Structures are given as C-alpha cells and as structure tokens.
Amino acid sequence: MFELTPETTEDCWEVEALYDLCFAPGREALSSYRLRDNVPPVAGMCLVARDESNILAGAIRFWPVRIGDAPALLLGPVAVHPTYQGEGLGGYLILDSLERAGEQGHARVMLVGDAPYYGRFGFHRLSGVHMPPPTNPDRVLGASLAPDAWAGVKGEVTRDA
Numbered sequence: 497m498f499e500l501t502p503e504t505t506e507d508c509w510e511v512e513a514l515y516d517l518c519f520a521p522g523r524e525a526l527s528s529y530r531l532r533d534n535v536p537p538v539a540g541m542c543l544v545a546r547d548e549s550n551i552l553a554g555a556i557r558f559w560p561v562r563i564g565d566a567p568a569l570l571l572g573p574v575a576v577h578p579t580y581q582g583e584g585l586g587g588y589l590i591l592d593s594l595e596r597a598g599e600q601g602h603a604r605v606m607l608v609g610d611a612p613y614y615g616r617f618g619f620h621r622l623s624g625v626h627m628p629p630p631t632n633p634d635r636v637l638g639a640s641l642a643p644d645a646w647a648g649v650k651g652e653v654t655r656d657a
Contacts, residue, residue, distance in 0.1 A: 503542040518575040564651030624650035
C-alpha cells in the first residue's frame with residue numbers, strides 16, 4: 497500500500513536521487529529538460545508515493561508549457577524505485593495525477609514517451625505539436641482532460657514561465 501501526497505521542498509533531494517537511480521546518466525540533456533529549466537513545477541501536481549515505512553517508492557512531476565497559445569501540462573519524469581517496479585505504482589501515479597489535473601481545471605497533458613505504455617492512460621500521438629529537437633515526433637503524446645482539449649492545438653512546445 498502506498499500513500500500519495502504532494503511533493504514538498506523536503507522531498508526534493510529524495511526525488512532527485514530516485515530520478516538519478518531510475519534514468520540514464522545525462523537525463524537532463526533531453527529536450528524536455530530545456531522546457532523545465534528555471535521553471536517551477538506545477539504546485540500541487542507533483543506527487544510522491546511512500547510505502548508503509550515512509551520510504552520513497554515513486555514520484556511524478558508536471559511542468560507548465562504552451563503549444564502556440566494553448567496552455568498544457570508536461571508530464572515527467574515519472575519514476576518508480578526498482579524494488580517496486582512491476583507492481584502498478586507507475587500507473588497509480590499517472591492515473592491519480594491525471595484525475596487531480598482535471599479537478600484543478602487543466603484541459604490537456606502531454607509527454608514524450610512510449611505510446612504502447614501511455615496509451616492505456618488515454619495518451620495518443622500528437623500531430624502538429626513539435627517538441628524542441630532532438631525529439632522523435634512519434635513519442636510526442638497527449639491526453640485530453642476536457643472534451644476536445646486538443647482540437648486545433650498545434651505548434652511549438654515552449655516554456656510557460
């Protein structure tokens with residue numbers, strides 16, 4: 497059993513250590529990180545999952561971006577400690593955070609990831625939405641949190657600071 501709570505400043509070092517453990521060296525060189533540089537994550541949307549011993553088991557973050565004039569949330573990174581991988585915690589983090597995003601009035605969420613994995617959470621390939629290079633356009637995915645949220649949304653993804 498895991499308890500999900502909003503990430504606090506006290507959690508930051510543990511979350512960063514989890515990301516370092518789960519992702520390859522150089523993760524911060526990815527194009528999605530250019531959209532996060534010097535931009536605070538979306539308050540109340542970044543979550544941590546702790547086990548019954550209060551040990552960090554997973555984390556998810558969201559960042560504000562724009563596609564043309566349309567605001568969106570950029571999901572990522574999401575990480576689960578290797579000892580808890582394969583237990584559904586990543587999916588729990590994604591589903592819970594998407595529900596929270598909708599409740600907070602966000603209309604759309606995007607990410608860069610694998611369509612077969614994220615498709616089960618409502619994500620689909622976005623055509624006409626361009627991440628900074630180098631990004632494989634087949635990995636640019638979006639999910640609607642409101643009806644027709646992606647209708648007519650096209651353009652470059654930029655920081656929303």
